[in-house]
Amino acid sequence: MTTPFDSALVWFRRDLRSTDHAALHYALKQARRVWCVFVFDTDILDPLPRADRRVVFIRDSLLELDEALRQLAAAREVPNAQGAGLIVVHGSALTEIPRLAQQLGVQAVFANHDDEPHALVRDAQVRGKLSDVGAALFTSKDHVIFERNEILTGNDTPYGVFTPYKNNWLKKVDEFYVKAYPVAPHAQHLAAIPADVGMKAPDGSRIPGLGELGFEPTDALKVPAGMSGAQALLDDFLERMDHYRDTRDFPGVKGPSYLSTHLRFGTVSIRLLAKLAWDRAKAGSTGAQTWLSELIWRDFYHQVMHHHPHVIGHSFKREYDKIKWMSGAKAEARFAAWCGGRTGYPLVDAAMRQINQTGYMHNRLRMVVASFLIKDLGIDWRWGERYFAEKLLDFDLAANNGGWQWAASSGCDAQPYFRIFNPISQSQKFDAAGKFIRRYVPELAHLSDKAIHAPWLLGDLGDAVDYPAPIVQHEAARAETLERYAVVKTGEKPR
Ligand SMILES: Cc1cc2nc3c(=O)[nH]c(=O)nc-3n(C[C@H](O)[C@H](O)[C@H](O)COP(=O)(O)OP(=O)(O)OC[C@H]3O[C@@H](n4cnc5c(N)ncnc54)[C@H](O)[C@@H]3O)c2cc1C
Numbered sequence: 206m207t208t209p210f211d212s213a214l215v216w217f218r219r220d221l222r223s224t225d226h227a228a229l230h231y232a233l234k235q236a237r238r239v240w241c242v243f244v245f246d247t248d249i250l251d252p253l254p255r256a257d258r259r260v261v262f263i264r265d266s267l268l269e270l271d272e273a274l275r276q277l278a279a280a281r282e283v284p285n286a287q288g289a290g291l292i293v294v295h296g297s298a299l300t301e302i303p304r305l306a307q308q309l310g311v312q313a314v315f316a317n318h319d320d321e322p323h324a325l326v327r328d329a330q331v332r333g334k335l336s337d338v339g340a341a342l343f344t345s346k347d348h349v350i351f352e353r354n355e356i357l358t359g360n361d362t363p364y365g366v367f368t369p370y371k372n373n374w375l376k377k378v379d380e381f382y383v384k385a386y387p388v389a390p391h392a393q394h395l396a397a398i399p400a401d402v403g404m405k406a407p408d409g410s411r412i413p414g415l416g417e418l419g420f421e422p423t424d425a426l427k428v429p430a431g432m433s434g435a436q437a438l439l440d441d442f443l444e445r446m447d448h449y450r451d452t453r454d455f456p457g458v459k460g461p462s463y464l465s466t467h468l469r470f471g472t473v474s475i476r477l478l479a480k481l482a483w484d485r486a487k488a489g490s491t492g493a494q495t496w497l498s499e500l501i502w503r504d505f506y507h508q509v510m511h512h513h514p515h516v517i518g519h520s521f522k523r524e525y526d527k528i529k530w531m532s533g534a535k536a537e538a539r540f541a542a543w544c545g546g547r548t549g550y551p552l553v554d555a556a557m558r559q560i561n562q563t564g565y566m567h568n569r570l571r572m573v574v575a576s577f578l579i580k581d582l583g584i585d586w587r588w589g590e591r592y593f594a595e596k597l598l599d600f601d602l603a604a605n606n607g608g609w610q611w612a613a614s615s616g617c618d619a620q621p622y623f624r625i626f627n628p629i630s631q632s633q634k635f636d637a638a639g640k641f642i643r644r645y646v647p648e649l650a651h652l653s654d655k656a657i658h659a660p661w662l663l664g665d666l667g668d669a670v671d672y673p674a675p676i677v678q679h680e681a682a683r684a685e686t687l688e689r690y691a692v693v694k695t696g697e698k699p700r
Pocket residue numbers: 453461462463464465466468469499500502503504506566567568569571572575593597599600601602604605606607608609612
């Protein structure tokens with residue numbers, strides 16, 4: 206069969222897998238020879254802290270991807286299959302992709318959509334530079350089930366409320382949208398990499414070490430990396446999916462899937478996950494129905510970012526930018542206590558220590574600590590958003606922004622401004638026996654199940670316990686917040 210292109214390059218970004226991959230599928234079907242590249246993009250990496258778990262996760266995942274590509278080539282008896290695999294470069298994608306396209310003489314570069322605003326600008330610039338060297342950039346949907354304008358209201362406008370969006374999503378989804386983009390049947394087009402192309406680590410491997418990238422090792426990742434890591438987590442979750450609805454809110458229980466980092470970096474296919482959940486949901490599993498809803502929230506926030514890019518940096522509901530947040534030394538001190546897990550509220554502190562120690566935080570706790578920062582401490586949600594962006598292994602611009610603006614009440618389909626979580630009753634309800642608190646705030650482990658949620662009510666904890674008194678009183682903070690939000694003129698009324 207003739208192919209439209211003699212050679213092509215697949216540019217991997219947030220899709221670090223070798224199965225069910227839209228861009229790889231299209232490239233292999235349309236070009237006689239295909240190379241694959243990942244750019245350690247200095248425009249993204251330079252501002253990051255030098256010990257960053259995400260860089261470790263990416264690097265570990267690339268080792269596996271490189272090997273998987275070689276195995277795919279070998280299985281299709283590609284000449285010199287051991288020379289196939291992943292090209293890795295370190296520099297700005299704006300220069301590296303066009304340079305590589307020219308060096309390899311490809312006519313086409315294939316990539317999957319990345320709808321983050323800075324990524325769209327980057328891709329437009331790369332597209333222009335590629336045309337200067339005679340290559341075209343083709344991009345396709347891969348990261349979500351429905352994107353951009355695929356789910357609109359009857360008036361062709363984007364949805365601003367989740368439930369009707371979800372109903373329409375469920376109405377539209379069919380086997381086509383969750384079908385895999387096969388790679389293996391076309392893998393004979395994977396080509397061996399020319400010797401002078403890409404990075405070479407001192408050990409001869411093509412994947413550079415952290416040091417070569419200017420990064421330092423971190424403590425061991427709690428999430429296993431790569432496609433195999435995703436598969437292991439998925440296998441484990443499949444045993445538990447039917448109970449998800451009943452277990453997902455309790456941080457001391459293994460309820461959720463822990464697949465968010467894999468969804469973020471594409472080490473698992475969203476189509477595979479959505480199909481598994483959808484099939485079980487149709488068969489009546491309420492756990493699967495609830496989990497599928499979470500995957501739909503993910504699509505929802507991606508389309509919010511696409512249609513309303515002002516949410517990056519501004520409130521979705523613009524009038525919420527009139528709110529005057531705390532500032533100055535008092536705000537800085539409160540923020541430092543929140544970041545360090547030293548607010549005196551045990552569940553909040555346990556959650557902040559979880560993110561600091563592992564790069565993950567349970568969803569219920571993300572809501573609790575976000576609400577606490579904004580509505581108990583009076584701090585601008587953007588401060589918290591930024592902190593999560595730095596710490597979360599699964600940091601995703603659209604979901605993180607959506608989550609923070611939900612908690613701040615400024616977002617698309619957010620909770621009303623007068624709904625203010627009580628950090629003590631959240632703790633009593635979702636960590637009743639203090640199991641999670643004891644894990645991350647061991648200095649309180651000796652307290653009774655009743656006392657652990659608000660230890661100051663016991664009176665003096667004693668010198669032996671180095672745990673702070675609460676930095677604010679919830680009831681007073683709540684009243685201040687309602688005043689602060691009074692500048693927002695909406696039809697919402699406190700109940
Ligand atoms: C303040 C705040 C910040 C958040 N920041 C992020 C973030 O940076 N990255 C991120 O992936 N999620 C974020 N979330 C959503 C959610 O907390 C995480 O997706 C979830 O905790 C990840 O754990 P899991 O994979 O075990 O989730 P599960 O409960 O197993 O859910 C399955 C998948 O559904 C998606 N999902 C679940 N809940 C949401 C949601 N509310 N919005 C969008 N997608 C969702 C995720 O991809 C998740 O992996 C945030 C939520 C809040 C309240």
